[in-house]
Amino acid sequence: MNADFRTRIENERFLVVPKASTKAQVIFVVEDDADILRLIQHHLKSAGFEVVGFPTSSGALEQAARQHPALFLLDIMLPGESGLDLCRRIRQNHKLEMTPVVFLTAKGEEADRVAGLELGADDYIVKPFSPRELIARIRAVLRRTQRPEKPAIIQIGELEINGEAMSISVGGAPVSTTPTEYRLLEYLASHAGRVFTRDQLLDAVWRDSHFVTLRSIDVFVRRLREKIEPDPEHPLYLKTVRGVGYRFERSAAGESASA
Numbered sequence: 001m002n003a004d005f006r007t008r009i010e011n012e013r014f015l016v017v018p019k020a021s022t023k024a025q026v027i028f029v030v031e032d033d034a035d036i037l038r039l040i041q042h043h044l045k046s047a048g049f050e051v052v053g054f055p056t057s058s059g060a061l062e063q064a065a066r067q068h069p070a071l072f073l074l075d076i077m078l079p080g081e082s083g084l085d086l087c088r089r090i091r092q093n094h095k096l097e098m099t100p101v102v103f104l105t106a107k108g109e110e111a112d113r114v115a116g117l118e119l120g121a122d123d124y125i126v127k128p129f130s131p132r133e134l135i136a137r138i139r140a141v142l143r144r145t146q147r148p149e150k151p152a153i154i155q156i157g158e159l160e161i162n163g164e165a166m167s168i169s170v171g172g173a174p175v176s177t178t179p180t181e182y183r184l185l186e187y188l189a190s191h192a193g194r195v196f197t198r199d200q201l202l203d204a205v206w207r208d209s210h211f212v213t214l215r216s217i218d219v220f221v222r223r224l225r226e227k228i229e230p231d232p233e234h235p236l237y238l239k240t241v242r243g244v245g246y247r248f249e250r251s252a253a254g255e256s257a258s259a
Contacts, residue, residue, distance in 0.1 A: 024050040025070035025142065030060050030086065031104065032078050040073070040104075043131040044138075057081040065095050070142060076105040076112070084119055091120040091178060098166060100145045100179050102138065104129075117219045120178035144206070145179035154189045157251065159228060159237060161186050168228065175227050180205070184220050185228070188238065188248035197245040221246060 027049045031037040034055065041051045052069070054060045056079055064072070072090060074083035083103060090096050100122045105112070113124050123141050125134060154161040158171040166182055168175040177185070184205050188196070196204070198217045221240075225232040239247045 024048055026050045026052060026067060027071050027073055027138065028052050028054070028060060028064055028067075028069040029073045029104075030054045030057055030078065030083065031073075031075045032056060033075075040134070043134060047135045049138075057083075057086040060086065061089055061093065061096070064090075064099070065093065068095070069099060071100045071102060071138060073102050073104050073138070076103055076116075084115060087116070087119045087121060091176075094176070097176055098145075098179055098182070100141045102141055113213070114215070114219060117216050118223070120181070122178070122180050144183060154186070156189060156192060156249075157236065159189070161189055170228050177224070177227065181220060181224055181227075185224055185238075188246065192248045192250045195241045195244055195247045201245065217246075 027044055029037060029040055029044070029051060031040060031053070032055050037053050037055065041053050044051045052063065052067070058080070060072075072087075074086055076083040078086070083105070087101050087103075090099060090101060101120065102123045102125060103116050103121050104125050104127070106127045116124055122145065123137055125137055152163040154163070160169045161182075162168070163186065166179075168177055168182065168185065184201065187201070187205055198214045201217055202214070221238055222232070225235050225238050228237060229235045237249055239249050241247050
């Protein structure tokens with residue numbers, strides 16, 4: 001482990017203030033560097049979380065299906081199965097598909113961020129990082145992905161968004177989405193007919209995340225179209241307003257617009 005990085009996170013050992021909670025949320029951390037894993041576990045526990053650590057992906061998914069963690073913190077570069085591959089399996093598991101995933105890695109290039117987004121990641125923390133940043137980013141993701149306090153059902157055409165179950169269906173058939181995809185679709189559908197710029201969507205859906213870029217919005221919209229649109233190339237619901245941003249169509253009965 002990088003000496004400066006280790007010194008940085010060790011020196012801030014007592015600076016994280018625990019968050020009051022009646023029950024500790026469980027974080028699954030998959031990190032092959034034993035020193036980094038130990039320090040991450042220490043800081044997360046100091047912040048009031050329960051932590052389960054794994055040096056590889058082996059066993060993580062099986063235990064998660066039994067324990068239902070609040071969030072996965074995954075290093076991308078792991079021996080054997082990579083963090084990206086593990087994320088893919090999480091999103092394919094019906095018991096875990098809505099669990100937030102945060103990547104923890106030394107790779108900070110845009111191509112890597114987009115690859116994580118394509119697989120359904122919710123945030124991306126680049127090493128080196130401080131304990132305060134780690135805790136703040138995890139708490140931000142948990143806030144963004146929590147279930148709404150006032151359940152509601154949005155029905156537009158064949159599309160149904162169930163706020164209580166955080167589920168989506170088209171024509172009665174369930175549609176699998178990540179927490180971030182769900183939030184984006186729910187936000188747009190809740191304001192059907194209104195045009196949003198990409199900057200507005202970043203502020204409304206992601207708030208304080210440094211992970212998502214304007215290009216990332218297009219990735220999420222494309223993924224949603226592939227899941228809910230009869231013809232993703234000519235969407236009925238998620239319309240592109242060229243030169244501005246996106247709009248959710250009030251009625252799916254209208255003519256589709258080119259994406």
